Amino acid sequence: MTVLPDDGLSLAAEFPDATHEQWQHLVAGVLRKSGKEVSRDEAEDALSTALEDGLRARPLYTADDTAPEPGLPGFAPYVRGGRAEGNTVGGWDVRQRHTVADPGAVLTDLENGVTSLWLAVGESTGIPVPELDRVLDGVLLDLAPVMLDPGDEADRAARRLLRLYKERGVADEAARGNLGADPLGHEARTGRTFDFAPVAELARLCADRYPGLRALTVDALPYHEAGGSAAQELGCSLATGxxxxxxxxxxxxxVEQACAQLEFRYAATDDQFLTIAKLRAARRLWARVAEVCGAAAAGAQKQHAVTSPVMMARRDPWVNMLRTTVAALAAGVGGADSVTVLPFDDALGLPNAFARRIARNTSTILIEESHLSRVIDPAGGSWYVERLTDELAHAGWEFFRTIEQAGGQAAALRDGTVRSRLAGTWAARSAKLARRKEPVTGVSEFPDLAEKPVVREPAPEQASGGLPRVRIDDAFEALRARSDAHLAATGSRPRIFLAALGPAAAHTARLTFASNLFQAGGIEPVTEGTFEESGARDVCLCSSDTLYGEQAEAVAETLRAAGAEQVFLAGRPGSYAGVDSYVFAGCDAVAVLSAALDRMGVS
Incomplete structure (x- = not known):
């Protein structure tokens, strides 16, 4: 054994190893000092964070938090990546979406970092099929893969693209991409079915003649956009596959040929660790499906990650740049083969050139400057990520089993099983959003009523008739829209006077809290001058608990005498005479604000 010389950096070598139990004991002591009595065993649970699907993120993970062996990159169960080299050769495929026939935008993207195209096709929901030739004019089709999103025009759009390959002299083996047929995804979006027979013919054609083309996409975005959790997204994608x-x-x-015809599409959110774990779990689950089907060698899942449309806010859309950056980072770390970063103004209409540039450069920075793709499975070996991957895989598998017990994905869509389960998940999340337990910057937190709206040209209408589409800002957006309409009709927004009691040290925190909360509903806070000068009919008292006890009732009485119709107090509910309602951290902000707008006559 080699004995290393003493370098004077022994650190804790002379001390005994600390145990998990000792750490729990110390945590319990700190919690007791904060007024929360817990036992040593309860201390860790008290600091855990509840996630969807019954999962919990604990405050500490150690080597004792075991998970199944993830294997090696490029080998079953593909947790660490579907390819042995990962994204280390050139980074991931930067795929940008186009919904209108704009050849200039397509070429600009390809000339500035985009490596594949994702084209929405449809007479009213995207690029008309006859326009494909013009949209792809100047595109080197043997170098730039094309992915179609054709809805119910899968066969027609595919045949047009294949004919275009032939006309431009692209060899069959050089054609790459995905024809995008997704009958069940289309049914989830629209509630309408279409015949699978033409899709099967396309798959056979690709298997026989076009080795670089896949015929089908398993799109999990309809379930994510309907409010589904990560496990529900996984379960629906497995059932569809x-x-x-x-x-x-x-x-x-x-079975091997069939597996080779599928590409899976998942949402990447700004919950980076959940996204990383979801992509890793998806590969493990699909590897298990392929193994059970007798095609273990074909179990490497091809993944396309798209930054979540659900997380994209319409107010203060510049914040979306940060959300998509985190999501794209998580998609790359999670091992996605292709990544689409939606432009920050995607929720507002057609993105402009600046937004498209920022979107494609997000991947470029992560790949070229942050060197994120130089490491295979960067999160591998993290006790937290490995455990979360395992727990999420089990939760996704359970939801998959639920769908299979209902008769499969088609049956579960048609009998309402999928819809009801997703709706339940979204209702629970909506409650958290309404109480600002899940804050949305620029929407429910730190809104700016004076911000100039970002206006974009309308985008093609989205397919509808099936599962709903939701966004995290839906409830607050409805409140802000009421305020905007009131401003347009009357020249001013609804107002509330914030009455600060005592010195700044006593009232600043709650004044700031109340100002943010009411602005989230489009109600303009007034802090200067007197109540009579404010033009408001409602008032909110802001101060410390001590000063409330001394002054709240008297001030409320004075304000009512001056014409105040509704008196709020920023703080936990109490029994102060003259106070009608309380606003506090964790209150149902949407309900409070909606009721306030109703009383103010804001329709």
Whole structure:
């Protein structure tokens, strides 16, 4: 054994190792000092964070938090990546979405970092099929893969693209991309079905002649956009993939050929660790499906990650740049093969050139400047990520089993199983959003009523008729829209006077809190001058608990005598005479603000 010389940096070598139990004991002591009595065993739970799907993020993970062996990159169960080299060769595929026939925007993207195109196709929901030739004019189709999102025009759009390859002299083996057929995803979006037979023919054609083309996409975005959790997104994608395997093998393809025709699309959110774990768990689950089907060697899942439309806010949309950056980072770390960063103004209409530039440069910075793609599975070995991957995989598998027990994905869509389960998840999350337990910067936290709205040209209408589409700002956006309409009709916003009691040290914190809360509903806070000069009919008292006890009732009586119709108090509910309502951290802000607008006559 080699004995290293003493370098004077022994650190804690002379002390005994600390135990988990000792750490729990210290945590319990700190919590007791804060007024929370817990036992040593309860201390860790008290600091845990509840996630969706019954999962919890604990404050400390150690080597004792075991998870199944993730394997090696490029080998089953593919947790660490579907390819042995990962994204280390050139980074991930930077894929940008286009919904209108704009050849100039397409070429600009390709000339400035984009490596593949994602084209929404449809007469009213995207690029008309006959326009594909013009949109792809000047594009080197043997170098730039094309992915279609064709809705119910899958066969027509695919045939047009294949004909274009032939006309431009692209060899069959050089054509790369995805024809994008997704019958069940289309049904989830629209409630309408279409025949699978043409899709099976396309898959057979790709298997026989176009080795670089896939025929089908398993799109989990409809379930994510309907408010589904990460596990529900995984479960629906597995059930859809299995349904396609059944259809394709029934049409004569081998299981290996059928697996090779599928590409999976997932949402990447600004919850970076959950996104990383979701992509890793998705590969593990699909590897298990392929193994059970007798095609273990074909179990490497092809993944396309898209920054979440649900997290994109319409107010203060510049913050979306930060959200998409975190999401893109998580997608890259999670091992996605392709990443689409939606422009920051995507929720407002057609993105302008600046927004598209920022979107594509987000991936470029992460790949070229942050060197994120130089490491295979950067999160691998993290006790937290490995455990979260395992727990999420089990939760996703359970939801997959629920769908299979309902008769499969098609049956679960048609009998309402999927809709009801997603709605339940969204209702629970909506309650957190309404109480600002899940803050949304620029919307429920730190809104700016004076900000000039960002206006964009309308985008093509989105497919509808099936599962709903939700956004995290929906409830607050409805309140702000009422305020905007009132401003347009009367020349001013609804107002509330914030009455600060005592010195700044006593009232600043709650004054700031109340100002943010009321602005989140489009109600303008007035802090200068007197109540009579404010033009408001409602008032909110802001101060410390001590001063409330001394002054709140008297001040409320004075304000009512001056014409105040509703008196709020910023603080926990009490029994102060003259106070009608209380606003505090954790209150149902949406309910409070909606009721306030109703009383103010804001329709």
């Amino acid at each position: 299995v349904a396609y395997l059944r259809e394709l093998t029934a049409a004569g393809l081998s």
